[in-house]
Amino acid sequence: MSLKLEWVDERSDGAGAGESGWPALLERLLNEAGAAEGVADGIVTLTLTDNDGIRELNRQFRGLDKATDVLSFPMREQGSDELEILYEDDYETATIEIGPDGADEADEREADEAEDQTAGFGLIEELLGDIVISVPRMHEQAEEYGHSAERELGFLFVHGFLHLLGYDHGDEAAEREMFAKQEEILASAGLGR
Incomplete structure (x- = not known):
């Protein structure tokens, strides 16, 4: 088994110009992040949406009626390396x-x-969770921070992936740890600052 990325594009206008390299970039980032965190197997679903779509999810699941850049929905139980399946x-x-x-x-x-x-049955792959990214917000932030759309997409994807693994940035120490890991992974993939 290996890490796999499933891809969903919910944008009404579909993929934009310059996005053809995104699948390969995100696969590379998934493998870099997985290697950095010791995660070799599992499935991550990435959904690309617009500001209205992510706003609805943010309102529904976090009680915040505003658009955001990225949301993560982990499938792992927090504090557990693996879900136990009993037959x-x-x-x-x-x-x-x-x-x-x-x-x-x-x-x-x-x-x-x-x-x-x-015999005859493949192993069931673990669903690590879902990452949802607002592409318009991603483009706005790339412009705001003065870097490429690929850098911002990578940042949001790795940020979401680390949330799937249980990382958070609720306090200053946790934020420093998480953001340092993000930058390490992005740099190893050629997307450093």
Whole structure:
């Protein structure tokens, strides 16, 4: 498995000029950020929207009736590396038989049964969460900060990705840590300041 980016464009006018390189840029950033944070597998969904679309989401989920630049919706439980999925078989107890040589014969049988049960089924990939970016706001901020649209898009994407992993900027120390990680990742991808 690997990190995968799913892409949704909700803008009524679709992709604009100069956006053809965005998918490759965002895939590269996802892999850079994943490597920096030790995340090798999972799916991130990115939705590109406009100011009205992100304003509605911001109002609905955060109670703030205003447009913003990026929103993140993590699927992981905070404080947990991985969600535990229990299947019916996980609740059954196993009888352990010890062979004449002291070996645990049940372990080998259970491994064979588990392999038989999963044959033909791929592993379920973890959904890390959704990132939503307002493209008009991203362009406004790129102009305001005097850098490229790609730099601002990368900044917002990495910012959103770190939120999916549980980072926040609620206080000064947390903000310094998160923004330092963002800049490290952006620099490694060639989008430094």
